[in-house]
Amino acid sequence: MAELTHTDAVFTPKPSQPPPPNTVGVVGWLRKNLFGGPFDSVMTIIGAGLLAYFAYGLFQYTIVNAVWEADSYRECLDVTQGAGACWAGVDKWMNNYLYGRYPDAEQWRVNLGGIILAVWLAPFWFEKVTQKIAVGVSAVLTYPFLAGALFLGGDNGLFMQAMSSVALTLFAAVWLNVAACYSGRRSLGAVLVQVTGFAGKDDRLYKWVYLAAFAVGFVVAFIFQSTWNLAPVQTTNWGGLFLTLVISGIGISTALPSGVILALGRRSKMPVIRVFCTAFIELFRSVPLITILFMAVTMMPLFLPVTLNPDKLVLVIVAVCIFAAAYMAEIVRGGLQAINTGQYEAARAVGLNYWKMMTLIVMPQALKLMIPNIVGNFIGLLKDTTLVSIIGLYDILLMVRASGQDPKWLGMHTEPMLFAAFVFFVICFAMSKYSQHLERTIGGGYGRR
Amino acid sequence: MKKVSLFGLGAGLLAALTFTAEPASAQQSTLDIVKSRGHLRCQLGTPAPGWYMLSDTGKWSGFDYENCRAVSAAIFGDPDKIEVQSVTSAVRFTAMANGESDMLSRTTTWTLFRETQLGLDFTTVSFYDGQGFMVLKDAGIKSALELKGATVCVATGTTTELNLTDYSRTNGLDIKPVVFEDSNVRDNTFFTGGCDAITNDKSSLASTRAKAPDVSIFKILPETISKEPLGPVVRQNDSQWKDIVQWSVYTMIAAEEYGMSSTNVDKVLAETTNPEIKRMLGAEGDLNKGLGLEPKWAYNIIKMVGNYGENYEEFMGEKTVMNIPRDGSPNALWTKGGLLYSPPFR
Numbered sequence: 001m002a003e004l005t006h007t008d009a010v011f012t013p014k015p016s017q018p019p020p021p022n023t024v025g026v027v028g029w030l031r032k033n034l035f036g037g038p039f040d041s042v043m044t045i046i047g048a049g050l051l052a053y054f055a056y057g058l059f060q061y062t063i064v065n066a067v068w069e070a071d072s073y074r075e076c077l078d079v080t081q082g083a084g085a086c087w088a089g090v091d092k093w094m095n096n097y098l099y100g101r102y103p104d105a106e107q108w109r110v111n112l113g114g115i116i117l118a119v120w121l122a123p124f125w126f127e128k129v130t131q132k133i134a135v136g137v138s139a140v141l142t143y144p145f146l147a148g149a150l151f152l153g154g155d156n157g158l159f160m161q162a163m164s165s166v167a168l169t170l171f172a173a174v175w176l177n178v179a180a181c182y183s184g185r186r187s188l189g190a191v192l193v194q195v196t197g198f199a200g201k202d203d204r205l206y207k208w209v210y211l212a213a214f215a216v217g218f219v220v221a222f223i224f225q226s227t228w229n230l231a232p233v234q235t236t237n238w239g240g241l242f243l244t245l246v247i248s249g250i251g252i253s254t255a256l257p258s259g260v261i262l263a264l265g266r267r268s269k270m271p272v273i274r275v276f277c278t279a280f281i282e283l284f285r286s287v288p289l290i291t292i293l294f295m296a297v298t299m300m301p302l303f304l305p306v307t308l309n310p311d312k313l314v315l316v317i318v319a320v321c322i323f324a325a326a327y328m329a330e331i332v333r334g335g336l337q338a339i340n341t342g343q344y345e346a347a348r349a350v351g352l353n354y355w356k357m358m359t360l361i362v363m364p365q366a367l368k369l370m371i372p373n374i375v376g377n378f379i380g381l382l383k384d385t386t387l388v389s390i391i392g393l394y395d396i397l398l399m400v401r402a403s404g405q406d407p408k409w410l411g412m413h414t415e416p417m418l419f420a421a422f423v424f425f426v427i428c429f430a431m432s433k434y435s436q437h438l439e440r441t442i443g444g445g446y447g448r449r
Numbered sequence: 450m451k452k453v454s455l456f457g458l459g460a461g462l463l464a465a466l467t468f469t470a471e472p473a474s475a476q477q478s479t480l481d482i483v484k485s486r487g488h489l490r491c492q493l494g495t496p497a498p499g500w501y502m503l504s505d506t507g508k509w510s511g512f513d514y515e516n517c518r519a520v521s522a523a524i525f526g527d528p529d530k531i532e533v534q535s536v537t538s539a540v541r542f543t544a545m546a547n548g549e550s551d552m553l554s555r556t557t558t559w560t561l562f563r564e565t566q567l568g569l570d571f572t573t574v575s576f577y578d579g580q581g582f583m584v585l586k587d588a589g590i591k592s593a594l595e596l597k598g599a600t601v602c603v604a605t606g607t608t609t610e611l612n613l614t615d616y617s618r619t620n621g622l623d624i625k626p627v628v629f630e631d632s633n634v635r636d637n638t639f640f641t642g643g644c645d646a647i648t649n650d651k652s653s654l655a656s657t658r659a660k661a662p663d664v665s666i667f668k669i670l671p672e673t674i675s676k677e678p679l680g681p682v683v684r685q686n687d688s689q690w691k692d693i694v695q696w697s698v699y700t701m702i703a704a705e706e707y708g709m710s711s712t713n714v715d716k717v718l719a720e721t722t723n724p725e726i727k728r729m730l731g732a733e734g735d736l737n738k739g740l741g742l743e744p745k746w747a748y749n750i751i752k753m754v755g756n757y758g759e760n761y762e763e764f765m766g767e768k769t770v771m772n773i774p775r776d777g778s779p780n781a782l783w784t785k786g787g788l789l790y791s792p793p794f795r
Contacts, residue, residue: 077662081662082662092505093505095505095507096503096505096507100507101507102507103507104506234532236532236533236534237507294540297540298540298543298544298547298549299543299547301547301548301549302546302547312549389537390537390539390540391536391537391540392495392534392535392536392537392540392544394535398495401495401496401633402495402496402503403505404633405495405496405497405498405502405503406496406498406502406503406504406505407498407499407502407659407769407770408504408505409505410498410656410659410660410770411633411636411659411660411661413633413637
């Protein structure tokens with residue numbers, strides 16, 4: 001009998017068998033998900049057939065048979081007999097779709113406004129930048145004034161001038177802060193303190209440094225903006241995608257803060273505040289947006305003196321903001337309900353007051369939970385703003401419909417609608433994707449698709 | 450009125466905030482308001498070919514828009530001092546009532562109800578329209594009375610729909626209306642054979658036909674089943690303003706009658722011996738006083754906007770997509786057998 005040696009006892013695993021070829025890779029995935037059984041296979045084939053049919057039709061209509069160069073819809077029809085899209089008309093009308101009746105020579109102002117906003121908010125995505133909340137708050141609170149001055153042009157009075165100067169100053173501050181953060185400093189504030197030689201001094205003096213710096217910036221900005229000489233463009237000439245974005249943008253950016261305030265008010269223990277907030281929410285949530293718009297634009301002026309003559313666009317924006325705030329309030333309240341009472345009690349137990357409890361403990365958790373709902377609401381609001389076409393504001397939808405009534409492009413109906421659908425899809429899909437990104441990055445344990 | 454009272458709270462609050470007890474209908478004349486504002490607020494509908502059209506360069510034009518240009522020319526001596534308010538028909542009368550628009554010129558039919566119940570005054574008729582039917586030529590239909598049991602495409606919520614059912618009942622035709630909210634969808638349904646016929650004001654049928662992939666296969670039937678007198682509208686209780694709008698339209702009609710157009714008005718003014726033309730153009734008398742306008746108001750209209758015939762030619766005539774024949778229609782001058790008739794300038 002042979003003696004067992006040490007080496008014999010060693011277990012040498014065989015390489016594992018590869019999985020059966022039809023369960024891995026593309027084939028495996030197809031078998032598992034699409035052809036799992038006879039019923040699945042039939043459904044897959046029918047579904048794929050339908051999809052291919054529509055995709056082919058759309059492809060034929062929008063690309064293959066489409067006409068890109070023409071001077072009228074009749075010319076397109078002569079070529080395609082209606083079997084292909086007439087993109088030439090959409091192209092001719094593109095300026096109206098995007099800017100409405102904003103004068104061609106002044107459209108750079110709209111573009112510049114958009115660029116300023118994008119640049120202002122860009123630091124959100126920079127990793128090293130501190131005080132991102134200040135970036136967001138400064139943009140939400142002051143950018144509208146700067147944009148308003150830019151888009152309106154002309155002389156808008158001292159208040160607008162001052163506010164747009166504040167906006168310019170804060171805009172500069174945001175980017176100086178970025179520069180400071182990327183040159184190894186903690187923040188712009190720290191740099192200011194260091195430069196002015198207050199570094200080792202009492203903390204309480206710092207705020208005077210900041211204020212002085214702000215004042216200097218403000219004066220420079222005020223002088224700078226007073227050199228502007230922009231031709232006035234009435235809001236009645238605003239239109240197209242630009243108008244849609246102005247209305248929904250202001251609605252969206254004010255919805256969350258006002259919604260939070262209303263939601264807290266509704267849960268408040270103070271009866272007057274609670275009743276007011278509840279009444280406000282219930283009133284405006286129970287009424288369709290079109291009714292609110294109609295009341296604001298056509299009924300409100302009946303109660304106002306003729307001389308007051310409020311701008312239609314302002315009335316619309318106020319109406320949209322009120323509507324959006326009422327909806328947002330209930331979303332926020334839902335988020336607040338989801339936070340365990342233990343969190344409130346624990347916050348109280350460590351001695352936090354109401355506002356600290358809310359801003360440090362409750363809201364951060366609640367907001368994370370609310371992200372899908374909030375973004376869903378924003379997307380809904382963006383689409384709801386197309387209702388302003390009924391009261392005669394030429395947003396993108398009304399422009400699109402108007403283009404088919406131009407005698408040159410008479411009957412052009414499908415193509416502009418496809419274009420508008422595409423624009424809305426791109427914007428809404430981007431918002432949706434961004435919300436998913438937010439959920440993954442800040443949602444922590446809650447973030448599940 | 451329930452909604453109004455709901456909003457009364459909010460509106461009341463706002464009114465209180467402005468610290469004014471003054472009611473909206475302060476008795477200031479529309480002419481003064483327009484003059485001090487520096488431009489005319491002209492209400493049009495959402496774009497419709499021929500009537501009020503928005504071009505790809507963002508400019509307005511059209512047959513109804515010319516009425517506003519005439520009023521602007523009369524007041525300011527400049528036909529383009531206009532702020533266009535293009536709103537859907539749902540809000541057209543409220544936008545007049547609340548003072549937003551100074552005048553409305555948008556294919557609005559003059560009816561007793563509208564004139565008496567909506568706080569409006571119809572000034573005059575600038576276009577005589579009427580509802581008709583359009584069918585495929587191949588269908589071999591010669592008269593609307595042959596539409597027995599037919600399906601007819603019609604826009605919902607308009608007098609058009611009511612006229613259709615009235616006509617069907619009166620003549621025992623048993624017409625089945627197919628109603629649409631969107632005119633594009635209605636037209637496409639008709640083009641693709643979804644209805645036997647389509648009904649609308651005849652001028653609109655003309656523009657529907659112009660949209661079709663093949664224009665030549667359609668026929669507008671001879672019957673006119675309704676009266677649709679269209680013209681500019683102003684708010685009630687401001688007769689001076691009403692007069693201005695009314696006589697601006699009359700000026701264009703009279704100019705055509707007297708053979709004056711934008712091209713020859715200077716020549717006519719220099720050479721004429723006709724006292725009425727002299728009065729009209731402001732060379733004699735003081736007809737402008739009563740209107741509160743400059744003596745040259747009518748001259749400005751003719752010079753800058755043109756006479757009725759010129760405008761018709763430009764927006765409704767044979768060279769346009771509308772292609773509505775004028776001879777023999779009610780829209781010819783009274784001297785040519787039509788209904789257009791201006792009272793004398795005296």
